[in-house]
Amino acid sequence: MTGDDVAIGWAEAREANRLNWEDRVPLHEAAYGLDAYDDPAYLGPVVEHDVAAMAPFLPGGTLRGLDLCHLQCHIGTDTIGLARAGARITGVDFSAGALASAARFAAKHGVEATWVECDVLDARAHVTGDFDVVYTSIGAITWLADLDRWAAQVAALLRPGGLFYIRDGHPALYALDEAADHLSTRCRYFADGTAQAWDAEYTYAGDGTVAHPRTYEWPHALSETVNALLGAGLRLERLDEGTVLPWRFSPRMVEVEGGYAWPEAERALVPCTFTVVARRP
Numbered sequence: 096m097t098g099d100d101v102a103i104g105w106a107e108a109r110e111a112n113r114l115n116w117e118d119r120v121p122l123h124e125a126a127y128g129l130d131a132y133d134d135p136a137y138l139g140p141v142v143e144h145d146v147a148a149m150a151p152f153l154p155g156g157t158l159r160g161l162d163l164c165h166l167q168c169h170i171g172t173d174t175i176g177l178a179r180a181g182a183r184i185t186g187v188d189f190s191a192g193a194l195a196s197a198a199r200f201a202a203k204h205g206v207e208a209t210w211v212e213c214d215v216l217d218a219r220a221h222v223t224g225d226f227d228v229v230y231t232s233i234g235a236i237t238w239l240a241d242l243d244r245w246a247a248q249v250a251a252l253l254r255p256g257g258l259f260y261i262r263d264g265h266p267a268l269y270a271l272d273e274a275a276d277h278l279s280t281r282c283r284y285f286a287d288g289t290a291q292a293w294d295a296e297y298t299y300a301g302d303g304t305v306a307h308p309r310t311y312e313w314p315h316a317l318s319e320t321v322n323a324l325l326g327a328g329l330r331l332e333r334l335d336e337g338t339v340l341p342w343r344f345s346p347r348m349v350e351v352e353g354g355y356a357w358p359e360a361e362r363a364l365v366p367c368t369f370t371v372v373a374r375r376p
């Protein structure tokens with residue numbers, strides 16, 4: 096399966112995805128370059144970018160002293176970066192293996208953190224406390240079927256005045272055929288609630304294989320994401336689109352500062368990322 100539309104319920108699709116993400120944990124522990132964090136000043140490229148992008152919307156321009164909830168935190172690398180930028184952190188993920196890895200990694204670097212294992216679509220029921228910042232990034236919402244339910248969790252986790260930040264793959268990028276020798280669409284841009292099924296033995300980092308190759312993802316038009324957040328009562332503060340991705344979506348992408356991009360002649364033709372900053376009034 097390569098992005099074929101399939102009829103499948105959320106619980107069944109989520110369980111297939113969870114098994115796949117559990118398999119990726121040891122592969123990503125080996126491939127994510129964890130040694131770089133031995134330098135206590137290292138935040139990681141994603142967090143370095145995002146902390147700067149969030150700064151204008153934060154009190155005093157910093158995460159220092161703020162309670163931050165990182166949704167879909169995976170093995171905690173970016174979560175540790177956010178802690179190093181000054182936040183008190185809670186990481187949420189549905190993969191027990193990813194959270195165990197994150198906890199080991201945090202302990203190794205002397206970072207105090209709370210880790211919560213749950214479906215992000217049920218996060219409010221599982222996470223204790225309210226947050227100044229809710230953060231999620233890079234490969235997050237495509238795993239979720241229902242963005243209205245997701246946005247309701249985000250809003251309920253935030254304190255009044257709290258900030259939500261997401262930077263993720265752009266849905267126009269995800270509509271493209273990554274294997275084509277030119278920019279060419281393959282998948283739906285617009286959502287109709289139907290999942291797309293993928294079979295991939297390899298993950299985006301390292302060259303090990305997974306035992307559970309089947310995953311399900313859901314396309315979400317940019318308007319769907321923004322309207323879900325507005326519908327949950329958040330106020331839009333900023334919307335950006337970018338041309339540089341932190342991972343190589345297509346073998347045709349070239350390495351540039353901050354990640355990967357389409358060859359220069361095509362770079363202005365299609366966005367690679369979007370960023371939304373929103374606030375709970």
Ligand SMILES: C[S@@+](CC[C@H](N)C(=O)[O-])C[C@H]1O[C@@H](n2cnc3c(N)ncnc32)[C@H](O)[C@@H]1O
Nearest residue numbers: 116167169188189190213214215232233234238
């Ligand atoms: C691409 S990673 C995000 C990772 C982060 N940007 C990084 O590279 O460390 C996606 C994460 O979402 C988690 N995930 C997927 N679906 C989820 C769900 N329904 N509830 C909670 N976590 C989920 C996976 O376990 C995985 O850790």
